[in-house]
Amino acid sequence: MGKVKKKVKVIKIDLDKCNGCRACEVVCSAFHAKPKYSSNNPARSRIRLVRDPIRDVYLPVYAGEYAKAECAGRDKYVIDGKEYSECDFCRASCPSRDVFKEPDSGLPLKCDMCEDDPPQEKPLCVQWCINDALTYEEKEEEVEEEVKMEDVEIGLESMVDKYGLQKVMDTVARISKKE
């Protein structure tokens, strides 16, 4: 397989510059409303400011992949004397909490970097953060060309990793007999 060029979109988050205004949440929810900007509601935003002024916690987090189950354990981080829960940093829409879910349907939300036609120069949250707590970079990276695996293949590979190929094959054979 050869090398290919891939555009990587990076939002750099500088916690020290955040003034806690939540403009990022406002404009994100407005941009993703249908029709565009017709409503706003921070509860629908794909960026969420974890905000606790008394403890000086200001942490913008973006919605990432959906997680079916919650984590078994919850770790805590202490950074500069401030305690954060692992969940504070987590991008997942998961059953343990109501962030990154549509408030009425409960469907998961995920940041799409404001994909738009014509493309936005920068994601809207970055455009509205004039304190530069959020800044945007595009990088080109050379990566190994890889064949994308299908979901079934990903699942099967993880089963093989865990139980061994023979066991998985036997099980598949047994199940197919039953059906």
Add this chain to the structure above:
Amino acid sequence: MRYSETGYNLEIDLSRGNIERVETDPRITELHLGGLGTNAKILWDRIPPETEPFSPDNLLIFSSGLLGGTPAPGANRTIVTTYSPQTLLMGYSMMGGFWAPELKYAGYDKVVFRGKSPNLVYLWIHNDKVEIRDASHLHGKGAVETQELIRQELKEPNAQVAAIGLAGENRVYLASIEQGRSSASRLGLGAVMGDKGIKAIAVRGTKDINLARPAEFLELCNDVLRYIKFRNENPVPNVMTILQGLGSPQEMKHVDEEWHTQNFMWGNARVRKKDYWNKEVEEKWKETQETVRTRLISCYNCPMKCGAIISVPGFSTYMMKCFSKLTYTMAAFSDLDFGFRIAQRATEYGVDGFSTPQVMAFALELKEAGILTDADFAGCPSDNEGKFYWLLDRIVRREGIGDVLANGTYWAAQKIGKGAEAYAHNNIKKHEQLPLKLGMLNPVYFLMYATGEKINITQIEGQFPQSPFMSMQEREEFVKDWVQVPDEKFKQYVLDWEPRGERSNPYYPTVDMSVDIVDWQEKMHYIDDALGVCAGLSSFPLKPPYHMHNYPRFISAATGIDMDEAGLTKVYKRNRNLIRAINVRRGLRRADEKPPEDHWKKRFPELEEKLLDTYYKFKGWNNDGIPTKETLHELGMDYVSEDLEQRGIIKNGKS
């Protein structure tokens, strides 16, 4: 569908424990917009003027503005309205923060309280679920502490909570309503909240706010953000530092306090210290401020950083903004370190940072003059700072002399007698003012101080420079990109205004020009307060991003209401006259419209009378400051003139 507003108010009857969600009339929005305007309409319609501030019949209204919670930057103000125990007039005080947008997301424009709860409660609004909850366990808790406790109790870290401290519970007239880094401090609204038995209002909302013409609205917001950025990079030259930028004066950012410490008065608004500031003080204050200031912070959806998180070692963290940093310091002839320490206790108690230090300095003057005695101060420590802590504790608990002082300098002086009235020298309409004493009368400021219904100069001034520029070159530079003026004539006023000679204070700006200037400044504040947009991005600073030319477009795009500059001016006039009528109905007259005697050293009684005459005439009021029948008719408010006529305030069809 209703745009920009939710179209619903919450009506809470505290006596009966009844909660109702009531649809509002969209025609009232067209006439008064929202916020202060619609609060005034409710007050006029529903509370008879004889109602005492602490009567169950008095209403306490918490309102968002018409643009609150939309993407319009800085549209986050909560406008609280009731009859004030301090002035006995309509009291409205406002706060920034995060509360009003959250209320809109929960699906309501206002919360209107009536009656009184038999025991201490708090209101919990979570979208459609609204509960009155017991707050007996929060009795005596600090205003900041209470916000935290309620969030924990509800397991809702994102709930926004407005709360009172002990001062509000004890109906101290100086009591504020605290919320995040903001507070509605003036005019004793916290005392009315305490009287009604409401410790706090917590709100969490996850619903949409809709816009009528979304793309157009967003473009307007983008223009405002671009202009804020431009203004942050281009401070206005040739004016003092705190007037150069946007937002409220950047007291949390700047350490240089030469101007305030040497021009504002120390003690009970008496002593000017012209040589206070020096290198040594500057270094000490810089260290103090940088040690306690954790972060500069903003209100909802606003890029400015007018507030700060303050952590004084050994004290619980609180938030501060603007001038409270210096009010305690200067009242007590102390330093900044003391200011930050006592402000922590004062914020938890929930008291007004303007009036409270002045009341305490007033008490100490009375003691020195022998009007208050040792018996009044039994148990008071002998050191200066100790006296302030002691007085603060007595006032919020209404203990001993504190019970008298808790009603502010005006009422305290009445009660104490023995010449104490002369020491309550810094009031307008019974309310303490900024500790500022100046030389030459400024006609524009005379009018704003005298006639302002908010009774607080910072809520009236703005836009027009406070003093003339020194040279023509500076004046030309100032007016060249002054797009905010509603009329080109204002540029000429600035160009012709000289620091000395014929075209200088007090006779220039002329009487007519002064009235024009005041009308413009008032107009912008009234519009901001109806829309819920922060004055710091509009009516307060020089060259703000919101102004008379873009506001009508904001309103139209947000609501779908057809609005132009003439229409918006009419709404302003309607709100201005309605609030005047409410106060006139409660007894406000020309005789009350007086700045403190000693505000300026050089006074001009004839000119001052002429200024008032002309201002009233311009407003369409009679010579006693009462709106005429014709004026009210033009604004579609015959119902107001009919009421005033029935009460004999407007006589024989003439006021």
